[in-house]
Amino acid sequence: MKILKIEGDRAIVSAGRVERRIGINFLNNPRIGDYVMVHAGFAIEKLDPKRAEETLRILEEIQ
Amino acid sequence: MHDLIKKLFVKELGNPLLNKLGDAAIFKTGSRLAFTTDSFVVSPIFFPGGDIGKLSICGTVNDLCVSGARPRYLSCAVIVEEGFGYSDLEKIVLSVKMTCKKAGVDIITGDFKVVEKGAADKVFITTSGVGDIYQGASLSIERIRPGDKVIISGTIGEHGAAVLLAREELKFKAKISSDCAPLNGLTSAILNKGIKFMRDPTRGGLATTLNEIAIDSGYNIGIEESKIPIKESVRVLCEALGMDPLYMANEGKVVVIVAPEAEGKVLSIMKKHPLGRKSVIIGEVKKERNKRVYLKTRIGGKRIVDMLSGEQLPRIC
Amino acid sequence: MKYIDEFRDNKIAKNLAHAVSKKAEGLRPLSIMEVCGTHTMSICNFGIKDMLPANINLISGPGCPVCVTPKSYIDKAMAFSKKPEVILTTFGDMARVPGSDSSLMEEKAKGRHVRIVYSALDAIELAQKNPGKKVIFLGIGFETTSPTVAASLVYARKKKLKNFFVFSGHKVILPAMEALVKDGDVKIDGFLCPAHVSTIIGIKPYTLIAGKYKIPCVIAGFEPVDILQGIWMVLEQIRSKRPKVENQYTRVAKDSGNKKALALINEVFSVKDSEWRGIGTIRESGLFLNRKYSGFDAERVFSIKPVKTRPDTGCICGSILKGLKAPFDCPSFAKTCTPEKPKGACMVSSEGTCAAYYKHRI
Numbered sequence: 170m171k172i173l174k175i176e177g178d179r180a181i182v183s184a185g186r187v188e189r190r191i192g193i194n195f196l197n198n199p200r201i202g203d204y205v206m207v208h209a210g211f212a213i214e215k216l217d218p219k220r221a222e223e224t225l226r227i228l229e230e231i232q
Numbered sequence: 233m234h235d236l237i238k239k240l241f242v243k244e245l246g247n248p249l250l251n252k253l254g255d256a257a258i259f260k261t262g263s264r265l266a267f268t269t270d271s272f273v274v275s276p277i278f279f280p281g282g283d284i285g286k287l288s289i290c291g292t293v294n295d296l297c298v299s300g301a302r303p304r305y306l307s308c309a310v311i312v313e314e315g316f317g318y319s320d321l322e323k324i325v326l327s328v329k330m331t332c333k334k335a336g337v338d339i340i341t342g343d344f345k346v347v348e349k350g351a352a353d354k355v356f357i358t359t360s361g362v363g364d365i366y367q368g369a370s371l372s373i374e375r376i377r378p379g380d381k382v383i384i385s386g387t388i389g390e391h392g393a394a395v396l397l398a399r400e401e402l403k404f405k406a407k408i409s410s411d412c413a414p415l416n417g418l419t420s421a422i423l424n425k426g427i428k429f430m431r432d433p434t435r436g437g438l439a440t441t442l443n444e445i446a447i448d449s450g451y452n453i454g455i456e457e458s459k460i461p462i463k464e465s466v467r468v469l470c471e472a473l474g475m476d477p478l479y480m481a482n483e484g485k486v487v488v489i490v491a492p493e494a495e496g497k498v499l500s501i502m503k504k505h506p507l508g509r510k511s512v513i514i515g516e517v518k519k520e521r522n523k524r525v526y527l528k529t530r531i532g533g534k535r536i537v538d539m540l541s542g543e544q545l546p547r548i549c
Numbered sequence: 550m551k552y553i554d555e556f557r558d559n560k561i562a563k564n565l566a567h568a569v570s571k572k573a574e575g576l577r578p579l580s581i582m583e584v585c586g587t588h589t590m591s592i593c594n595f596g597i598k599d600m601l602p603a604n605i606n607l608i609s610g611p612g613c614p615v616c617v618t619p620k621s622y623i624d625k626a627m628a629f630s631k632k633p634e635v636i637l638t639t640f641g642d643m644a645r646v647p648g649s650d651s652s653l654m655e656e657k658a659k660g661r662h663v664r665i666v667y668s669a670l671d672a673i674e675l676a677q678k679n680p681g682k683k684v685i686f687l688g689i690g691f692e693t694t695s696p697t698v699a700a701s702l703v704y705a706r707k708k709k710l711k712n713f714f715v716f717s718g719h720k721v722i723l724p725a726m727e728a729l730v731k732d733g734d735v736k737i738d739g740f741l742c743p744a745h746v747s748t749i750i751g752i753k754p755y756t757l758i759a760g761k762y763k764i765p766c767v768i769a770g771f772e773p774v775d776i777l778q779g780i781w782m783v784l785e786q787i788r789s790k791r792p793k794v795e796n797q798y799t800r801v802a803k804d805s806g807n808k809k810a811l812a813l814i815n816e817v818f819s820v821k822d823s824e825w826r827g828i829g830t831i832r833e834s835g836l837f838l839n840r841k842y843s844g845f846d847a848e849r850v851f852s853i854k855p856v857k858t859r860p861d862t863g864c865i866c867g868s869i870l871k872g873l874k875a876p877f878d879c880p881s882f883a884k885t886c887t888p889e890k891p892k893g894a895c896m897v898s899s900e901g902t903c904a905a906y907y908k909h910r911i
Contacts, residue, residue, distance in 0.1 A: 192668075
């Protein structure tokens with residue numbers, strides 16, 4: 170889900186027009202626009218787009 | 233009580249038959265009838281896209297429609313818990329009024345009771361309905377054959393998702409509305425165009441309805457996940473909660489089984505109707521007879537889709 | 550949706566499935582175990598087993614935290630719920646697990662104050678809104694969930710809440726993995742390690758499994774492409790006879806894990822031996838509130854009569870959780886034990902092996 174708004178250690182996140190207020194206590198330097206994995210009302214980690222692209226590239230090479 | 237019935241129910245829902253307030257409504261209608269009944273106990277009673285009043289009319293009207301009947305007259309029995317607010321009751325009655333108008337039906341007899349606090353959960357409504365079977369309509373599960381196509385009239389899971397969100401415990405915000413709607417216009421338009429069977433996938437979702445059809449017809453049904461229409465917000469919510477949209481309730485959709493030679497025509501008629509714009513063929517009836525529903529997943533895998541057992545609960549990991 | 554749809558891509562999945570088949574060619578029959586409820590569900594939902602060659606057997610281990618919660622815990626939770634001043638809050642799928650006499654869902658139907666919540670923070674909010682009541686939260690879950698409960702307790706302490714409590718049943722996955730490996734009965738040729746637990750704990754804990762027991766460990770995401778790539782990576786390790794810990798889920802899980810989350814776990818919990826339903830006691834496998842947070846510990850604060858827990862009969866969840874038997878081997882499966890009337894925990898949670906098998910008739 171994507172961070173839309175940050176209020177201290179809480180944030181509003183959204184995906185597919187579904188929103189929720191969650192805790193972001195575990196994140197380092199959270200920013201608006203970051204993609205995060207949400208579990209039980211908290212963001213447990215950011216998603217790294219560069220690493221995502223890297224994985225997809227490796228996948229293309231697997232035959 | 234009599235006052236309340238006159239001032240609210242008769243005032244808003246009145247018609248020549250109801251106004252008589254007789255012990256029974258006496259009426260004449262077609263020669264072949266369809267008759268159905270349903271109780272409505274939804275909680276919460278107000279939710280995005282509708283309320284228990286609207287639901288109680290749509291549910292019964294739709295059961296008649298998918299049976300090949302033109303819905304005509306309904307009964308409506310309301311039980312409220314002591315202390316239930318008048319303004320809420322009025323909202324529900326007005327909603328019933330509006331939905332009856334939209335569906336072209338009249339409530340011709342009814343009942344109203346108050347029970348002590350705790351004996352009912354706010355309000356329960358039971359509606360029964362009578363409809364005339366359309367001339368030439370020959371819907372029957374026995375007509376289903378291998379090769380028949382399975383059509384769904386639109387996106388799935390919205391009613392279930394809307395009601396779940398309205399319960400507030402889960403604190404997700406989404407613009408998801410119940411799809412609750414009377415289906416008369418849609419079903420009557422396709423009735424004599426080569427369709428073999430219809431059912432509205434309500435509680436238990438699309439999966440349960442398809443299983444019922446597989447079991448009753450004796451044939452397997454194969455569907456493709458990539459073809460099943462679903463709103464992104466419903467999909468996201470279900471994934472966040474670990475629920476399967478195939479099992480989420482619908483209240484304004486219809487599953488149509490149609491002969492392959494008629495699929496194009498039926499689909500095009502459905503898509504022209506406001507309630508059927510997203511109609512799509514999602515699968516077909518197979519020749520194998522283990523009465524199961526098989527899903528080809530979006531990545532090409534295969535799984536069996538079973539009936540809903542118990543209640544879906546949001547899960548953790 | 551970005552970064553999800555790509556990992557569900559049809560073409561990539563099919564290519565991977567083909568690559569997995571090639572990698573598996575000529576290998577003896579292999580058993581790869583996943584220990585994560587979300588992996589179990591994903592594998593079922595996407596029909597992944599159907600795409601694998603016959604010599605690869607995917608087995609579900611004790612990855613469903615609800616399934617491994619001991620019956621005595623549920624009996625105690627129900628005893629708590631019977632106290633008139635208590636509102637018991639729980640994650641959804643805990644509510645239907647049968648204890649000795651009934652389940653929380655059944656107690657709720659009888660009028661007890663049992664509420665389903667999505668997050669421990671929601672339970673705190675309930676406590677703040679109901680100062681006259683005592684809110685007990687059932688803390689269940691592995692290392693993905695325990696930091697969220699820890700963070701909630703830190704918040705509750707900061708707010709000086711006097712009516713919020715946690716009954717901890719949290720567990721730590723590594724000891725269970727090691728216990729399974731040491732158990733002579735279970736044959737495990739490789740592990741698919743849980744995506745989000747690994748996001749918290751990193752790769753270090755698994756080095757014991759790969760280093761000491763020489764079993765390949767691959768951290769894999771939940772999407773079908775992740776799982777297939779994870780399986781491919783396990784097979785590659787088996788072929789090259791070089792077992793190690795690898796991370797397929799680099800877009801989320803860092804090798805070092807999430808330090809803040811780990812710090813929160815250490816702040817609030819201490820590790821002790823704990824009972825796993827169907828498996829027995831595993832050393833140092835459970836998280837319990839430490840002394841600093843004892844004021845929030847439901848077990849210490851509330852006195853309940855000792856519960857008499859009836860042992861499971863006719864339920865082989867234990868063997869199923871270890872991957873030794875399949876649901877079909879259970880005499881109760883689909884007969885006296887169904888999702889509507891579950892006898893054991895594996896049937897209740899939608900992540901439970903028996904529930905997944907029942908639903909998908911694998």
